[in-house]
Amino acid sequence: MTFSIDAGLEDRGLELQLALREGETVALMGENGAGKSSVLGLIAGLLRADRGEAVLDGRPLFGPGQWLPPHQRSVALLSQEALLFPQLSVLENVAFGPRSQGKSRSAARAQARHWLTEAEAADLADRRPASLSGGQAQRVAIARALAADPALLLLDEPLAALDVAVAPVIRRMLRRVLAGRRAVIVTHDLLDALLLADRVVVLDNGRVAEEGTPQQLLARPRSSFTAGLAGLNLISGHAVEGGLRAGERSGLPAGTVVAGTRAGQLLDGEPAVAAFRPAAVSVFTSHPHGSPRNVLEVIVDELEPASGHVLVRAGQLAAEVTPAAAAELGLHPGGAAFFAVKASEVSVYPARTAG
């Protein structure tokens, strides 16, 4: 019993294959406009694919000559907005799914009370949606989606519209109710991926750029998006003797060789990336001499305060220095600088996931 989708949507440049195991929660991440929400739309039946098919537990959701309308898919979609029906009480909102699927009034209410309790919102049962706070409304929306007993649950940035103080509490509750449940969660937030998902799939321009467990992606990011999440510098290119030759999209002069520690299974000429921590970078205003490190000449773009130190951004790279060092060096946007990093601090590994 699985879910799989293999579909294309031309006008959004989407071309995607994705499969979920029983009980697996996948986080769909990526830049804005990468097509994450369109994927949910395709699965829920709110968008029609130009190509491909999707199958849930052996039932085709769509495919060549096939189309199951949204209400027959058993796919619930929870969005940023709670979208509780304003004229119904909280209890009736949660009972809406079971009622629509033909359950009796009393059975539907019993089911609604159960899920309200699971969502830690049992005390809200008799309230009207208009009288709820954002966090309360989202709890009820989660209970409503779960009460519909979907075979697949889709969550579109479920915590994005909530107060920073409320989001962690709801996230903890979601972690509990999503455990062992098949779900796809679209998110920008690393914490959602870490705490809610078994696997992360990164979309870039409508295609899967990278996937793996959150731990794998953070330890060895392969796209600029995950490198940003992990707070690492990432240079893409090809493996060469002793390190990596920077490629065209790396932001470095083509042909620059970055010395680093190569992963064992890496072959010369294979597409690879080099990753290092901003804290491992030393910053100079003149070329440092006589040390066995990588020295990259850069133009400083921005200086950003970051807890206790200053982040010096230059193109796709960043270096972490103390505020005192930043002042002493006289760094300023537009000024030239040299980023130096020891070869032992740079890990070079394949750009593609094995298998």
Added chain:
Amino acid sequence: MTNRDAMAAASRVAGRGGGRSGRSAPVGLPLWVFAGALAGALLIVLPLLAMALRTNWSGFLPLVTSSSALAALGLSLRTAAASTVLCVLLGTPLALVLARARFRGLKLLRALVLLPLVLPPVVGGMALLYTFGRRGLLGEAFEVAGIGIAFSTAAVVLAQTFVALPFLVLSVEAALRTAGTKFETAAATLGAAPGTVLRRVTLPLLLPSLASGTILCFARALGEFGATLTFAGSLAGVTRTLPLEIYLQHETDPDAAIALSMLLVGTAVVIVALTYSRTARPGSGGAT
């Protein structure tokens, strides 16, 4: 002197929102805007006032309770109620299709359906005559079946529905577009079939706009004159509604015409007040 005081008072009101402390102070409007507004308001209020002044109040009750007046009033209320029901039954599906369905020619359909809003009612009456009249497009078939529509009470109802329908369609369609489809989408992904979505989600969200649309329809039907006269004629007790009665009485008994007019004005005021009190409470479906 008094004139200048009045101007000063007006500018205080205009400029500082009444000057009561603690109230929000809007930017204010230039005085000429108030002058224009006053002229506009007078254009509407003054004629009504003039008619009220000409009303023979001592004879008011006998005038509006004469048998012909009561017959016309009763006919008006019955036909307006019937055409309002028709408007709701036909206009709601029409608005749903215009707001939600997607097919070729939808824009054209929308323009045609709203045509009665801008068409002179007399033209509407003629169009109905050439459809349902004895020699009309459908009329001949009806005639064979033994049903004569033109110049009957049914014709009055048809004429009123023809002119009032766009009011309901506009009001409901606007509400549908404002509400958007996100609640309906949420309901569908929870497993609700289209019929359930319509009954439990869409229609409850539409209730306020349906109410105001219904009231507007009733008002428009009650005041219908041109299409009724052309298509249904002016047969006492059968097709002579209140506006037609007023028009006839105006020739022979102006006092009665004025009294009946005041009756319609009163009804209209009540209707407008009802409509506004509905729209002034947008959250009527929310918390109590």
